Amino acid sequence: xxxxxxxxxxxxxxxxxxxxxxxxxxxxxxxxxxxxxxxxxxxxxxxxxxxxxxxxxxxxxxxxxxxxxxxxxxxxxxxxxxxxxxxxxxxxxxxxxxxxxxxxxxxxxxxxxxxxxxxxxxxxxxxxxxxxxxxxxxxxxxxxxxxxxxxxxxxxxxxxxxxxxxxxxxxxxxxxxxxxxxxxxxxxxxxxxxxxxxxxxxxxxxxxxxxxxxxxxxxxxxxxxxxxxxxxxxxxxxxxxxxxxxxxxxxxxxxxxxxxxxxxxxxxxxxxxxxxxxxxxxxxxxxxxxxxxxxxxxxxxxxxxxxxxxxxxxxxxxxxxxxxxxxxxxxxxxxxxxxxxxxxxxxxxxxxxxxxxxxxxxxxxxxxxxxxxxxxxxxxxxxxxxxxxxxxxxxxxxxxxxxxxxxxxxxxxxxxxxxxxxxxxx
Numbered sequence: 001x002x003x004x005x006x007x008x009x010x011x012x013x014x015x016x017x018x019x020x021x022x023x024x025x026x027x028x029x030x031x032x033x034x035x036x037x038x039x040x041x042x043x044x045x046x047x048x049x050x051x052x053x054x055x056x057x058x059x060x061x062x063x064x065x066x067x068x069x070x071x072x073x074x075x076x077x078x079x080x081x082x083x084x085x086x087x088x089x090x091x092x093x094x095x096x097x098x099x100x101x102x103x104x105x106x107x108x109x110x111x112x113x114x115x116x117x118x119x120x121x122x123x124x125x126x127x128x129x130x131x132x133x134x135x136x137x138x139x140x141x142x143x144x145x146x147x148x149x150x151x152x153x154x155x156x157x158x159x160x161x162x163x164x165x166x167x168x169x170x171x172x173x174x175x176x177x178x179x180x181x182x183x184x185x186x187x188x189x190x191x192x193x194x195x196x197x198x199x200x201x202x203x204x205x206x207x208x209x210x211x212x213x214x215x216x217x218x219x220x221x222x223x224x225x226x227x228x229x230x231x232x233x234x235x236x237x238x239x240x241x242x243x244x245x246x247x248x249x250x251x252x253x254x255x256x257x258x259x260x261x262x263x264x265x266x267x268x269x270x271x272x273x274x275x276x277x278x279x280x281x282x283x284x285x286x287x288x289x290x291x292x293x294x295x296x297x298x299x300x301x302x303x304x305x306x307x308x309x310x311x312x313x314x315x316x317x318x319x320x321x322x323x324x325x326x327x328x329x330x331x332x333x334x335x336x337x338x339x340x341x342x343x344x345x346x347x348x349x350x351x352x353x354x355x356x357x358x359x360x361x362x363x364x365x366x367x368x369x370x371x372x373x374x375x376x377x378x379x380x381x382x383x384x385x386x387x388x389x390x391x392x393x394x395x396x397x398x399x400x401x402x403x404x405x406x407x408x409x410x411x412x413x414x415x416x417x418x419x420x421x422x423x424x425x426x
Contacts, residue, residue, distance in 0.1 A: 129238030133193035134263050137241055140219035141415075143198035147262045148214040156207045156258045162267055167195055169259055169270035172242055172410035174391065176276040177284070178251050184244040184410060185217075187261060187270055194239060195268070199261045201245040203274075207256045217245035217259065220413030222347045228354040231311040232337040232346030239347070242411040252278040281388035285404050289332075289396060290386045294321040294368045308367060309338030309374055310346070314353045316367035321383075326402030329363040329424035331356075331417075334384060335393035336370040344411050345393045351414055352395070359421045397424040 149162060172184035187195040202213030219241040224233070249255060259270045283289045293299075296317050300306040307317045316333070324330055333352050335345040349367065356365045370392050372378035384392070397406035397420035406420030 130193050132196055133189040134195045134197045137196040139198050140196040143216045143218055147198050148200040148260055151202055151211045151213045153210045156204050156211050156256050159202055160269055163269035164266050165268045167268050167270040169272045175280055175409055176249055176274055177280050178249055180246050181249050182244055183247045184242050186242060197261050197263045199243055199259055202258045203247050204256050215245040215247055217243040219243050220415045222413040224350045224354040228350050230346055230350050233350050235347045236343050242413055249276045252276050283404055285407055287404055288402050289404055291322040291325050292383045292386045294366050294383055296320055309336050310349055316365045321366050324364045329400050330398040331363055331365045332396045333367045348393050348412055351417055355417055363421055363424055399424050
C-alpha cells in the first residue's frame, strides 16, 4: 500500500505557508472532544490529510501533481495564532478563515469573539478528550534508526509502499529558509485521535526523486506538573506531545516529506510537502535580535492583566528585554494564552513557567503578549512587528553575548525548550 502527498504553498517571507484545502484547528477540537466550534485565526500548524492510501506512484505524473491539492480532503491548524495567511476549504463544511488584510499594525484580522475565554470550554471538554489512537509516548520519545528502513536511494513513492495505513500530518512550523531546519508536527488518525509511537521523516525534492533519511523525530512531551498548569493549559484535542526532526533544506523551493511511524501493527505513513523561501526577515539563529523594549509592570502602570493573559499570571516581566540583551541569557516568549484560540499558547507558556523554576536564576525569562491592550482588533504589539512575526507562539533563546542560539516556532515541549536554555547558557 502507498501514500499520496499533498502540496503546501509558501507564504510571504517564508512564513505562514498556505495549505489547500484548509480547515482551522477548531475542527480538530470539535471532532476530538465534541466542543462547540470557535473561530480561529490563521496558523502555521496544519494537518494535511491525504485520501486513504491513494497510489503514490501516480504522483510522478505532471497531471497528478497538478491535482495534488484536490487530493487533500482537509487541512487542520494546530498552532500559531495570528497568521497572515488566508485559508479556504474545498469540503462542504464551513470554516473560519483569516484575512491577509488588517485594521491595525499589520495584524491578522480578528473579531470580538476572539476575546472570549477558551479556558471555560477547555475545562468542560477535558473529560471528553479521546484517548490517543496509539499511546506509546515513552517509546516515541526515543526512536531508533534501526526501527526505520534506510532511504537507500529510494524515492518517497517507493518508501510509501512499505506502509499499511495513512495518518494526518499537522506541521507546527511554517517558516523555512535554506539550511537544516526544525520540522515540528503532530500525527492523528482519520478520527482525529493523536498517534504517539517512534517516528522518523524522509525528505526529497519530488515524490519520485531519491529521498534522504530517516531523520529521527522524537516526541517532545508538552505536559507540566500540576502546580505549573494554567487555566488555559488544555491543548487542542488533548495533545500530549509534538514531534520534531531536523531536516536538510539546501535551497529554496518545495520538498516532499513522508513521516513513518512504527506501531504495533506495522509502519504507518503521513505525507506532506514543505515550502522553503529564499529568505525571511524573522531573526534567526546566529543573528542578533532587535533590542526591543518589552512590557513590564511600569509600562502598564501595574495592570497585570495587560502584561499577561495567563491565569494565573506568570512572573516573566520583571525587566525589559533591551535592558538585559547582551548581559544575561534570555528566553523570550511571544504568546497569548487567553487569546490563542488554537489553544497551543497556553501549554507552551506553561512549559516555560515550569522550566523557569529550574533555570530562572541563570536565564532571564520574558513573556511578551501579542495584541495591543490584549484586544485583537487593535492589532499586533510593536514588539512582534519588530521581530517580523505574524504568528505565535515563538520562543527565542539568546546567550549572554546577545546572539540567538535557538528559535522555536509553534508548538514545543519540555525537551526542546530545555535544550534551548542550555544552549543559551554556553
